[in-house]
Amino acid sequence: MKLILNSPLDMHLHLRDGEMLKNVTPLTSDNYSAALVMPNLTPPITTKETLFKYRDEILALSSENFKPYMSLFFQKDYNYEFLKELKDEILVVKLYPAGATTNSESGVVNFNIEELRPTLEAMSELEIPLSIHGESDGFFLDREAEFIPVYEKLAEAFPKLKIIMEHISSKEAVKILDKHENLYASITLHHILYTFDDVAGGKLNPHLFCKPVLKREKDRRAILKLALNAHPKVMFGSDSAPHSQEAKEGALGAAGVFTAPVTLQALAELFEKHNKLDNLQKFVSNNAKKIYNITPPQKEVVLVKEKFSVPKLYGNIVPILAGQELSWSIESVK
Amino acid sequence: MKLILNSPLDMHLHLRDGEMLKNVTPLTSDNYSAALVMPNLTPPITTKETLFKYRDEILALSSENFKPYMSLFFQKDYNYEFLKELKDEILVVKLYPAGATTNSESGVVNFNIEELRPTLEAMSELEIPLSIHGESDGFFLDREAEFIPVYEKLAEAFPKLKIIMEHISSKEAVKILDKHENLYASITLHHILYTFDDVAGGKLNPHLFCKPVLKREKDRRAILKLALNAHPKVMFGSDSAPHSQEAKEGALGAAGVFTAPVTLQALAELFEKHNKLDNLQKFVSNNAKKIYNITPPQKEVVLVKEKFSVPKLYGNIVPILAGQELSWSIESVK
Numbered sequence: 248m249k250l251i252l253n254s255p256l257d258m259h260l261h262l263r264d265g266e267m268l269k270n271v272t273p274l275t276s277d278n279y280s281a282a283l284v285m286p287n288l289t290p291p292i293t294t295k296e297t298l299f300k301y302r303d304e305i306l307a308l309s310s311e312n313f314k315p316y317m318s319l320f321f322q323k324d325y326n327y328e329f330l331k332e333l334k335d336e337i338l339v340v341k342l343y344p345a346g347a348t349t350n351s352e353s354g355v356v357n358f359n360i361e362e363l364r365p366t367l368e369a370m371s372e373l374e375i376p377l378s379i380h381g382e383s384d385g386f387f388l389d390r391e392a393e394f395i396p397v398y399e400k401l402a403e404a405f406p407k408l409k410i411i412m413e414h415i416s417s418k419e420a421v422k423i424l425d426k427h428e429n430l431y432a433s434i435t436l437h438h439i440l441y442t443f444d445d446v447a448g449g450k451l452n453p454h455l456f457c458k459p460v461l462k463r464e465k466d467r468r469a470i471l472k473l474a475l476n477a478h479p480k481v482m483f484g485s486d487s488a489p490h491s492q493e494a495k496e497g498a499l500g501a502a503g504v505f506t507a508p509v510t511l512q513a514l515a516e517l518f519e520k521h522n523k524l525d526n527l528q529k530f531v532s533n534n535a536k537k538i539y540n541i542t543p544p545q546k547e548v549v550l551v552k553e554k555f556s557v558p559k560l561y562g563n564i565v566p567i568l569a570g571q572e573l574s575w576s577i578e579s580v581k
Numbered sequence: 582m583k584l585i586l587n588s589p590l591d592m593h594l595h596l597r598d599g600e601m602l603k604n605v606t607p608l609t610s611d612n613y614s615a616a617l618v619m620p621n622l623t624p625p626i627t628t629k630e631t632l633f634k635y636r637d638e639i640l641a642l643s644s645e646n647f648k649p650y651m652s653l654f655f656q657k658d659y660n661y662e663f664l665k666e667l668k669d670e671i672l673v674v675k676l677y678p679a680g681a682t683t684n685s686e687s688g689v690v691n692f693n694i695e696e697l698r699p700t701l702e703a704m705s706e707l708e709i710p711l712s713i714h715g716e717s718d719g720f721f722l723d724r725e726a727e728f729i730p731v732y733e734k735l736a737e738a739f740p741k742l743k744i745i746m747e748h749i750s751s752k753e754a755v756k757i758l759d760k761h762e763n764l765y766a767s768i769t770l771h772h773i774l775y776t777f778d779d780v781a782g783g784k785l786n787p788h789l790f791c792k793p794v795l796k797r798e799k800d801r802r803a804i805l806k807l808a809l810n811a812h813p814k815v816m817f818g819s820d821s822a823p824h825s826q827e828a829k830e831g832a833l834g835a836a837g838v839f840t841a842p843v844t845l846q847a848l849a850e851l852f853e854k855h856n857k858l859d860n861l862q863k864f865v866s867n868n869a870k871k872i873y874n875i876t877p878p879q880k881e882v883v884l885v886k887e888k889f890s891v892p893k894l895y896g897n898i899v900p901i902l903a904g905q906e907l908s909w910s911i912e913s914v915k
Contacts, residue, residue, distance in 0.1 A: 386782075387777060442720070447790065450833040450834055451787050451833065452833060498830060502785070
C-alpha cells in the first residue's frame with residue numbers, strides 16, 4: 248500500500264541556528280517541499296540583514312528543491328517601507344507574547360490595538376499575514392483560551408489581515424475559527440496525538456512538554472477533527488522544536504517537541520486509522536497553498552505501509568515517538 | 582526572634598527503604614518528635630513481619646526520642662483478628678488507588694463499598710483511622726476533585742471511621758472537610774507554596790512534580806487558609822517523598838517532592854509572612870495529637886530568625902527550595 252504526497256509543507260518550523268541548524272535542516276528539507284521557518288533566534292530576526300543571512304544559511308544546508316519560507320519577528324514599529332521592501336522575502340510576520348515560549352522575551356507585552364496598529368496596518372495593506380503564538384500569561388492550561396479575545400479583537404480590527412492562530416491546542420480556538428473570515432490555524436502532530444496526561448499523568452515526560460502545552464482530551468479531539476477533515480482554514484505546521492537531550496531533561500526542561508523527521512509517517516498512520524487518508528494531501532499541502540497563495544517547489548514523497556522504527560536519538564535530540572514503531576515509512580522522494 | 586515548637590509531627594512521610602532510608606530517616610528524626618510513615622514500599626507493607634521489620638529498621642536509624650508511627654497498606658480483605666492484633670502497632674491503614682503514585686500498583690482498583698467493607702468495618706470497630714490518597718484515574722488536574730464522591734461515600738457508609746484525606750490539593754477537598762464529621766485532612770508544604778505553574782508555567786521543573794499534582798492558585802489559597810488558621814481538622818503531613826536526582830530528572834521523572842529537612846523553617850517563614858505564627862504549633866503538632874489521640878515523645882525545637890541556605894543536594898536528593906535562602910533556621914533541639 249502506497250501513498251503519494253505532492254509537495255508536503257510544514258507551515259510552522261523551528262530550525263534554530265549554529266550546530267542545531269546544521270543537524271535539523273536536512274531532516275525537514277529531505278521530505279518536505281517547503282517550510283515556514285520561525286524567527287525566534289537570539290536575537291530574533293528583525294532586520295533585512297539577519298533575515299537574508301538566516302535564509303542563506305538554511306539554503307546552504309538544505310537538500311535540493313526545498314524552499315524555506317521566512318518570517319520576521321513582530322515589532323510594533325515596523326514601518327511600511329521596510330515591510331514593503333521585504334514583502335516578497337517573507338511569508339509572515341510572527342507575533343509572540345513576551346515570554347510565552349523559547350526565545351520570545353522581546354515579544355509583545357501589551358495587546359493594545361492602537362499600540363500594534365502601525366505594523367498591523369502596514370501588513371494588512373501589503374497583504375502580509377500575521378502569524379501568532381496566542382497565549383496569555385495566565386495559568387498554564389488556560390493560556391490559549393484566555394487569548395481568544397485578543398484573536399477576535401485583532402480579526403475584527405484588521406478584517407483584511409490574514410491571521411494564523413499557530414499550533415492551536417484548545418477547543419476554544421477551534422470555536423472561533425469559522426467565526427471570523429480572516430482567521431486560520433496551523434495544527435501540529437503532537438497536539439492531535441496527545442494530552443497533558445501524556446506529560447504528567449504518570450511519570451513526568453519532558454519530551455512532550457511544549458508551549459502551548461498539550462491540553463485535555465476534548466481539546467485534542469476538537470483539533471483532530473479539523474485536521475482529519477482537512478478543514479480548508481487549517482494546515483499542518485509541525486512546530487518541530489529541537490532542543491538537546493540535556494536541555495529537555497535535567498532540572499529545568501526546555502519547551503518544545505522535536506517531530507520533523509517523523510511527521511509524515513505518523514500523520515499517515517493517524518489519518519489511516521481514522522479512514523481519512525484521502526484528506527492528508529490537503530492537510531499537509533493544498534490547504535496551505537491556498538491560504539498563503541504560494542507555489543512551493545514540486546516534490547513527490549512516496550510513503551509505503553512498511554514499519555518504521557523511530558530512532559531514539561537524532562544526534563543529541565530525542566524525537567517524538569522515540570524508539571517506537573510506526574506503520575508507514577518514506578519510500579522515496581523525487 | 583525565636584519560635585519554640587513542642588513535639589512537631591509530620592503526619593505523612595515517605596522514608597523508602599535501603600540506602601534511601603538510611604539517608605533520609607535522620608533528616609526527619611532530628612527535628613520531629615514523630616512521623617507517620619507510609620507503607621508503599623516494594624512490596625508494600627501488608628504483614629506483621631514486614632511491618633515490624635520496617636519499624637525496627639527505622640528506629641535503628643533514628644535519632645533518640647523519635648517515634649515512627651507505622652501504617653499498613655490497605656487490602657480489602659484484612660480480617661478483624663489480624664487488625665486487632667496490630668491495632669497498637671499502627672496508626673492508620675493507608676489506601677491507595679491502584680497506580681495513583683509511587684509503588685501503588687497493588688492498590689484499590691474498584692471503590693465499590695461492599696468490596697471494601699470487610700476491612701473498613703473492622704477498622705471502624707477497632708477505631709483505626711483510614712488514610713487515603715484520594716485520586717481518580719481521570720485527567721491529571723481533575724483527579725482529586727473527581728475523587729470527592731468516594732470520600733463522601735466512605736464517610737457516610739462508615740460514620741465512626743476517621744478518614745484522613747491525605748495531602749489535599751484542591752478547593753473541592755476543602756469544601757467537604759466540614760461537611761462530614763469524620764473527615765480530616767493532612768496538608769503538605771508544597772501544596773500551600775506552589776501551583777502547577779511552578780512545574781509547567783515556564784520551563785519544566787521536575788522537582789515540583791508530585792502526586793497529587795499541584796493545582797491552581799485558588800486551590801492553593803483554599804488549602805493555605807486552612808493551614809494558616811490551624812483548622813482543627815487539618816494537620817501537617819509533609820508527604821516528603823525522596824527520589825534520587827537521576828530518578829527525578831531524565832526521560833521519565835518520578836513523582837514526589839523531598840521536603841523533610843526544610844519543612845519547619847519554610848513553614849515558619851510562611852506563617853510569619855501571613856501573621857499566623859501563633860497557629861504553627863497547632864498545625865504541626867496539637868491538631869494531629871487530638872485527631873489521632875496520640876502522645877508523641879516530648880521534643881522541643883527552637884527556631885530562630887536567622888538565614889538558612891537550603892542545600893542544593895542532600896546526598897543525591899534535590900530538596901524543595903534547593904539553593905534558596907529561608908529566613909528561619911533551627912537553632913536547637915532537645
